[in-house]
Amino acid sequence: MNFVKRAWLNLWARKGRSALLILVTAAIMLFVLAGLLLRSAANTAVANAKSSVGATLTLSANREAAFKKMREQMEDQSQDSDSDSKTTPTRPSLTMTPVKLSDAEKIAKLSGIESYNVSVSTSANASGFDAIETSTGTSIMQGGGGFGGKGGFEDNSGDITISGVSSTAGATAFSDGTNTITKGRGLTSDDIGTINVVVETELAKQNDLAVGDTIKLKSLKTDDAAAKSYTVTIVGIYKAKSSSTAQMGPGASDPANTIFTSYSFANTLKGSDAKNTADSVIFTVSTPSKVDSVQKAAKKLINTSKFSIDSNDASYQMVKASMSSVTSFADKIVWLVAIAGTIILALIVILMIRERRFEIGVLLALGERRGKIIAQFFCELLVVLLVAIGLSSAGGQFVGDKLGEQVVASAQTSTTSNSQGGFTRGGGQAPSGEQGQGAPSGQMPGNMGGRTSSQAAMQKQAKLSTRITLKDVGLLTVFGLAIILIAITAGAAGILRLQPKKVLIGS
Amino acid sequence: MLETKDLSYWYTNKDDYLFKDLDLTFDAGISYAIVGESGTGKTTLISLLAGLDKPRAGKILFRGEDIQASGLSNFRRHHVSIVFQAYNLFTYMSALENLMTALSITHSSHNGDRQYAMQMLSKLGLTEEQMKQNVQRLSGGQQRRVAIARAMVCDAPLVVADEPTGNLDEANSDEVMALFNQLAHDQGKCVIIVTHDAAGAAKCDAVLRLKHRELTWQKQPPVPAMVD
Ligand SMILES: Nc1ncnc2c1ncn2[C@@H]1O[C@H](COP(=O)(O)OP(=O)(O)O)[C@@H](O)[C@H]1O
Ligand SMILES: [Mg+2]
Numbered sequence: 101m102n103f104v105k106r107a108w109l110n111l112w113a114r115k116g117r118s119a120l121l122i123l124v125t126a127a128i129m130l131f132v133l134a135g136l137l138l139r140s141a142a143n144t145a146v147a148n149a150k151s152s153v154g155a156t157l158t159l160s161a162n163r164e165a166a167f168k169k170m171r172e173q174m175e176d177q178s179q180d181s182d183s184d185s186k187t188t189p190t191r192p193s194l195t196m197t198p199v200k201l202s203d204a205e206k207i208a209k210l211s212g213i214e215s216y217n218v219s220v221s222t223s224a225n226a227s228g229f230d231a232i233e234t235s236t237g238t239s240i241m242q243g244g245g246g247f248g249g250k251g252g253f254e255d256n257s258g259d260i261t262i263s264g265v266s267s268t269a270g271a272t273a274f275s276d277g278t279n280t281i282t283k284g285r286g287l288t289s290d291d292i293g294t295i296n297v298v299v300e301t302e303l304a305k306q307n308d309l310a311v312g313d314t315i316k317l318k319s320l321k322t323d324d325a326a327a328k329s330y331t332v333t334i335v336g337i338y339k340a341k342s343s344s345t346a347q348m349g350p351g352a353s354d355p356a357n358t359i360f361t362s363y364s365f366a367n368t369l370k371g372s373d374a375k376n377t378a379d380s381v382i383f384t385v386s387t388p389s390k391v392d393s394v395q396k397a398a399k400k401l402i403n404t405s406k407f408s409i410d411s412n413d414a415s416y417q418m419v420k421a422s423m424s425s426v427t428s429f430a431d432k433i434v435w436l437v438a439i440a441g442t443i444i445l446a447l448i449v450i451l452m453i454r455e456r457r458f459e460i461g462v463l464l465a466l467g468e469r470r471g472k473i474i475a476q477f478f479c480e481l482l483v484v485l486l487v488a489i490g491l492s493s494a495g496g497q498f499v500g501d502k503l504g505e506q507v508v509a510s511a512q513t514s515t516t517s518n519s520q521g522g523f524t525r526g527g528g529q530a531p532s533g534e535q536g537q538g539a540p541s542g543q544m545p546g547n548m549g550g551r552t553s554s555q556a557a558m559q560k561q562a563k564l565s566t567r568i569t570l571k572d573v574g575l576l577t578v579f580g581l582a583i584i585l586i587a588i589t590a591g592a593a594g595i596l597r598l599q600p601k602k603v604l605i606g607s
Numbered sequence: 608m609l610e611t612k613d614l615s616y617w618y619t620n621k622d623d624y625l626f627k628d629l630d631l632t633f634d635a636g637i638s639y640a641i642v643g644e645s646g647t648g649k650t651t652l653i654s655l656l657a658g659l660d661k662p663r664a665g666k667i668l669f670r671g672e673d674i675q676a677s678g679l680s681n682f683r684r685h686h687v688s689i690v691f692q693a694y695n696l697f698t699y700m701s702a703l704e705n706l707m708t709a710l711s712i713t714h715s716s717h718n719g720d721r722q723y724a725m726q727m728l729s730k731l732g733l734t735e736e737q738m739k740q741n742v743q744r745l746s747g748g749q750q751r752r753v754a755i756a757r758a759m760v761c762d763a764p765l766v767v768a769d770e771p772t773g774n775l776d777e778a779n780s781d782e783v784m785a786l787f788n789q790l791a792h793d794q795g796k797c798v799i800i801v802t803h804d805a806a807g808a809a810k811c812d813a814v815l816r817l818k819h820r821e822l823t824w825q826k827q828p829p830v831p832a833m834v835d
Pocket of ligand 2: 649650651
């Protein structure tokens with residue numbers, strides 16, 4: 101009849117009390133488990149986001165270095181003007197070197213790079229057909245946006261946006277679902293060097309264009325080149341998501357005016373200097389976890405003072421940011437419940453020890469070691485804990501699911517309302533006529549799109565991962581053990597101080 | 608077997624002592640009764656003898672060694688069986704389990720021997736059914752017998768009891784006292800019983816009376832039958 105057996109006899113003989121103790125412990129464990137599940141769901145969502153959206157590297161001009169250079173020029177000039185005040189300082193220029201395709205090809209050969217997509221943006225003027233005029237609603241916003249209307253753009257910007265790509269399927273605008281090919285075909289690597297283009301369905305409708313038709317595009321005249329006219333062939337028609345039109349910021353041109361061409365043709369439109377260059381090249385890394393090492397290797401191949409290669413983890417950061425609130429909430433749940441549970445169980449243990457003073461007194465009178473009496477209480481709580489963990493694991497799935505849905509939903513509502521709030525402020529200023537006060541730029545629709553899709557992914561992932569794993573149960577057991585250990589320690593003082601004489605003799 | 612040397616005890620105030628400089632000897636095979644008015648310090652004295660409390664002054668020797676030397680808990684575990692008026696049994700156990708627990712804690716030579724424990728209980732008049740049901744379902748007299756049986760199964764050579772016949776009718780009291788005498792005479796244990804039952808005390812081999820801070824032999828102990 102050692103202490104383990106005594107513990108068991110005691111639990112068995114006092115079934116009602118044991119059942120109550122199990123219920124209380126199960127309730128505490130249930131909340132801890134819910135917190136743990138929520139936490140791991142959030143962590144999984146972040147990890148998934150990393151593997152699903154973090155797998156690209158973007159090669160582009162090093163803006164930071166370019167700006168730094170410009171600042172240095174300005175400083176040099178101010179020093180020069182001290183010594184020779186008569187020279188009129190030339191305006192410092194921001195020169196950003198376009199990416200060389202040969203560099204891109206070198207990087208593409210690195211192991212770990214699956215594919216790459218070149219993108220060149222420029223603009224051109226429609227010739228013989230009309231670009232989409234902005235709608236009344238948008239023109240109000242444009243007017244208020246402080247961009248000076250269309251007139252301001254005319255010298256350096258055409259009415260058609262040219263997006264040169266390696267292939268439309270590989271371009272972000274298509275891969276993220278914003279644009280879809282509806283007629284004909286998209287551009288592929290076979291179209292490099294050709295004059296094949298893909299136009300938007302609204303533009304096609306307005307100008308009565310169909311697959312196989314040709315249109316004329318005029319390049320913009322520059323200081324050293326006159327405008328040239330090019331005849332291009334429409335091989336496909338795409339549809340842009342109408343929502344992005346609605347989400348357009350002021351000052352951005354209608355997305356329907358975007359014509360996709362091969363990057364080589366876009367370079368042709370840009371001018372002879374642009375041959376074999378790109379604005380940016382996006383590399384797809386086959387294994388997301390290798391992004392960092394591939395990035396390091398790529399850096400060695402390029403002139404980092406002129407170019408930068410960044411891992412594109414904006415979406416990942418977004419998911420991470422919105423999940424970090426879930427994580428911290430889950431952390432708080434876990435700790436609050438653990439602390440509250442510890443206090444509750446400690447009080448129960450203290451009460452239990454007081455209630456069982458006589459039993460303890462008899463044990464002490466028989467000469468039982470105090471440590472073994474404490475061990476008996478620990479065993480009793482351990483059995484209670486194990487049953488409680490079993491119960492809460494069974495119930496935890498349900499609670500975890502519900503809580504996960506709730507929290508993910510509220511996280512979404514808050515991020516959505518934040519972004520919408522920001523947007524409404526920008527648009528809302530328009531009627532008042534205030535100008536240029538941080539109005540959202542043309543980047544807005546892209547960001548919005550990214551956020552919406554990552555939220556969808558996030559919800560799906562959070563839902564998927566509120567499954568109870570062995571690891572969760574293990575962690576729960578660790579928490580439970582810690583809780584009963586602390587509770588027993590708190591109660592043990594009562595056992596250690598207990599004088600058998602006082603108990604047995606009473607007064 | 609058990610000796611007190613200059614044993615003194617007081618609760619709050621040294622001048623307000625219950626007893627002072629006691630020199631007593633208790634021998635094996637003899638039953639001792641301690642009698643006296645309520646509040647004279649009988650329970651206090653027997654707690655000291657049982658190793659439940661420490662003397663204020665003086666010491667208690669068991670087989671010539673101070674009982675505090677190797678720890679009171681150790682002393683209780685190996686050398687004393689205590690029978691108190693109440694709260695003596697584990698209420699969540701059967702009579703048999705109570706005995707088994709005691710055998711285990713005291714590291715008895717009969718540890719784990721259910722047959723032995725059952726023999727002892729049936730000797731004290733419990734049926735097999737009664738042994739295996741929860742002790743709280745037994746009568747007061749039966750519970751008392753279980754407590755005594757527990758003292759009997761253990762190897763401890765010293766048995767102390769505080770008012771073991773309290774709340775018992777005369778017939779039951781006589782039976783309990785007879786059992787204690789058996790423990791002393793048949794098993795050669797040293798039995799010390801506090802009681803205010805004069806008839807019960809008279810059945811013991813020796814009687815000590817505690818009165819006005821004085822302890823006197825009301826009935827002198829016989830020459831020890833057995834020396835350990
Ligand atoms: N814990 C205590 N603190 C202070 N005084 C006590 C305590 N226990 C007992 N006493 C006092 O000591 C005296 C002896 O008590 P006790 O040994 O129980 O006597 P008896 O058992 O002979 O009735 C009583 O006067 C009692 O009030
Ligand atoms: Mg008393």
